Amino acid sequence: MRRTHTGKLPENFTRPVKLREAQRRSLFMMASLLLDYPADNRYLEILAVTAEQAGELPPAVARELTEFLEAARRLGLRGLQTHYVETFDQRRRCSPYLSYYAVGDTRQRGAAILAFRQQLQALGFELAREELADHIGVILEAAATGDRNAHRGATEILSAHRDGIEVLRAALEHLNSPFAHLVIALTMGLPEIDKSTADSYLELIRTGPPAELVGIGTPLPFPTHQPDQP
Numbered sequence: 656m657r658r659t660h661t662g663k664l665p666e667n668f669t670r671p672v673k674l675r676e677a678q679r680r681s682l683f684m685m686a687s688l689l690l691d692y693p694a695d696n697r698y699l700e701i702l703a704v705t706a707e708q709a710g711e712l713p714p715a716v717a718r719e720l721t722e723f724l725e726a727a728r729r730l731g732l733r734g735l736q737t738h739y740v741e742t743f744d745q746r747r748r749c750s751p752y753l754s755y756y757a758v759g760d761t762r763q764r765g766a767a768i769l770a771f772r773q774q775l776q777a778l779g780f781e782l783a784r785e786e787l788a789d790h791i792g793v794i795l796e797a798a799a800t801g802d803r804n805a806h807r808g809a810t811e812i813l814s815a816h817r818d819g820i821e822v823l824r825a826a827l828e829h830l831n832s833p834f835a836h837l838v839i840a841l842t843m844g845l846p847e848i849d850k851s852t853a854d855s856y857l858e859l860i861r862t863g864p865p866a867e868l869v870g871i872g873t874p875l876p877f878p879t880h881q882p883d884q885p
Contacts, residue, residue, distance in 0.1 A: 668821065668842075668847075668848045668853065669824070669839050669842040669843055670843070670847070671842075671843060671844070671845060671846060671847050672713050672715050672716055672843040672844070673713070674712070674713065674716070674843075674844055676803075676806065678711065678712055678713070678716075678844075679798075679806075679810075679844045680798070680799045680800075680806065681708060681711065681712065681799070682712060682716060682840060682841060682843075682844050683795040683796075683798045683799040683810075683841065683844060684795070684796065684799035684800070685701075685705050685708070685709075685720065685837075685840075686792075686795050686837050686838075686840060686841040687791075687792040687793075687795035687796040687799060688701045688705075688792075689701060689702075689705065689723065689837050690751060690791060690792045690795070690834065690837055690838075691792050692736070692739055693732060693735040693736055693739060694736075695732075696732070698732065698735070699732060702724055702727055702728070705720060705724060706721075706724055709721060709724070713843075715843060716840050716843050716844075719836040719837070719839045719840035719843070720836065720837070720840055722833070722836040723833050723834070723836035723837050723840075726833030726836070727833060730833070738832065738833075739834075742827070742830065742832050742834065743834075746826065746830075747864065748822055748823070748825075748826035748864075749823060749826045749827060749830070749832075750823070750864075751790055751791045751792065751823070752787060752789045752790055752791075753771070753789045753790075753791055753794065753816040753819050753820070754767035754768055754770075754771060754789040754816075755789075755819070755864055756816065756818065756819025756822055756823075756859060756864050757816070757819065757864075757865075758864070758865055759864035759865035760864075761865055767789065768787050768788055768789050769788075771787075771788035771789040771793075771794075771812075772788035774808070774812060775788055775793070775794075775797055775809075777808075778797060778801060778804070778805040778808045778809060779801065779802070779805055780797050780801065780805070791813075791820070791823075794809055794812050794813055795809075795813070795841065797809040798810050798812075798813065810844075810845065813841075813845055814845050814846055817842075817845060817848055817852050817856075818852050818853075818855040818856040818859055819859070820838065820841075820842060820845075821842075821848070821852075821856045822856060822859045822860060823838055824838040824839060824842065825860065
């Protein structure tokens, strides 16, 4: 740990791994599918395909994917479903929606989601899956399947929200969730985190996403965020 003007700066961020574009696309597609709710046996088929393709990625990335696959097999489909709901639906810092880390549950959320949709449309995408435009899986899918310009643009969106992704990673690691391995793997395909983003991550870890109380016109002199559910 080293100090900045805002306090101690964690040094355990995932280091980027050198990937060819095709490898990065493959990684992002795997992460997109596996970070979705494991609704049925199709998820088990995705696990099998991931097991076949993980070996085509650099060892550090393949290792994280393999760790997830092994844990997923141990849990089974029903166990994965239960764990997914308990993790992503019931814990604030495990939100898969990237705008949540920037604006929280405030009136700005709608505008933030619209901005995500407009960015995706500018890259040539129309939302087809039943998810909001700021879902991490949606952005990963765009980066995986778009043309070179769209791949680069969607990857930049992910990088711009790296502080939130790091909060998600840290929260999942704290819970010993197997999904942490997926987030670690996908961050290996992103550029190295810069100091400004690291400081933003540190602030999010300290205070949580923004909160808003209707009718309060000025900021309160104490934190208003709610702690994670046990």
